[in-house]
Amino acid sequence: MNLLVLGPQGSGKGTQAKRISAAHALPHVSTGDMFRAAIASGTELGRRVEPILASGDLVPDELTVALIRERLSEEDARDGFVLDGFPRNLTQAEALDGMLAEIGRGLDAVLFFDLSDELAVERIRGRALDEDRDDDTPEAIGRRLAIYHEQTEPVVERYRATGKLVPLHAARSIEDVSTEIEAALDLLEDGAAA
Numbered sequence: 001m002n003l004l005v006l007g008p009q010g011s012g013k014g015t016q017a018k019r020i021s022a023a024h025a026l027p028h029v030s031t032g033d034m035f036r037a038a039i040a041s042g043t044e045l046g047r048r049v050e051p052i053l054a055s056g057d058l059v060p061d062e063l064t065v066a067l068i069r070e071r072l073s074e075e076d077a078r079d080g081f082v083l084d085g086f087p088r089n090l091t092q093a094e095a096l097d098g099m100l101a102e103i104g105r106g107l108d109a110v111l112f113f114d115l116s117d118e119l120a121v122e123r124i125r126g127r128a129l130d131e132d133r134d135d136d137t138p139e140a141i142g143r144r145l146a147i148y149h150e151q152t153e154p155v156v157e158r159y160r161a162t163g164k165l166v167p168l169h170a171a172r173s174i175e176d177v178s179t180e181i182e183a184a185l186d187l188l189e190d191g192a193a194a
């Protein structure tokens with residue numbers, strides 16, 4: 001299964017992507033995690049992106065698209081993946097379509113985590129107390145949500161138009177959202193088997 005999770009910061013998409021990854025033996029491909037790992041290990045990419053992440057801005061598309069292209073060509077992604085944090089704008093969405101078309105694959109579902117800004121901000125602030133993320137300052141949170149509305153929401157609409165979008169009520173508990181996702185994935189798998 002080739003899956004994509006989309007939604008604002010704090011919507012729980014990363015948590016659910018990890019659960020799906022474990023339950024269905026699919027690699028969890030998170031651009032945010034990949035950038036943070038590069039920063040932690042002090043690679044050249046890490047040094048380049050560190051100030052960008054801290055500000056809440058997007059890393060340039062060339063870097064991000066190249067990173068994803070390489071990651072999706074790895075052996076463990078051959079039978080599927082859960083893509084988290086990419087695509088975040090229309091340029092990246094077009095690049096992803098191109099990449100998948102090249103290898104004769106498509107997306108099976110785009111899970112959309114729908115959440116109000118109020119709840120998103122509340123959740124990110126709560127998370128900032130547990131995790132030590134440089135981009136959980138009020139300024140960077142505001143910037144990330146603004147970019148989400150401007151640049152990522154058009155990506156949601158693009159996938160809605162393809163009929164692959166699975167809207168989820170992300171304000172509910174982790175367990176409830178997880179149950180809804182598994183029901184949707186069961187339907188997909190039954191459809192594929194039929």
Ligand code: ADP
Binds near residue numbers: 052092
């Ligand atoms: P969040 O969804 O909470 O903003 P992520 O871990 O997905 O957290 O991303 C953290 C940061 O990594 C982003 O603010 C951005 O700087 C960078 N980033 C992640 N994914 C992308 C992407 N697809 N394109 C550009 N920058 C990205």
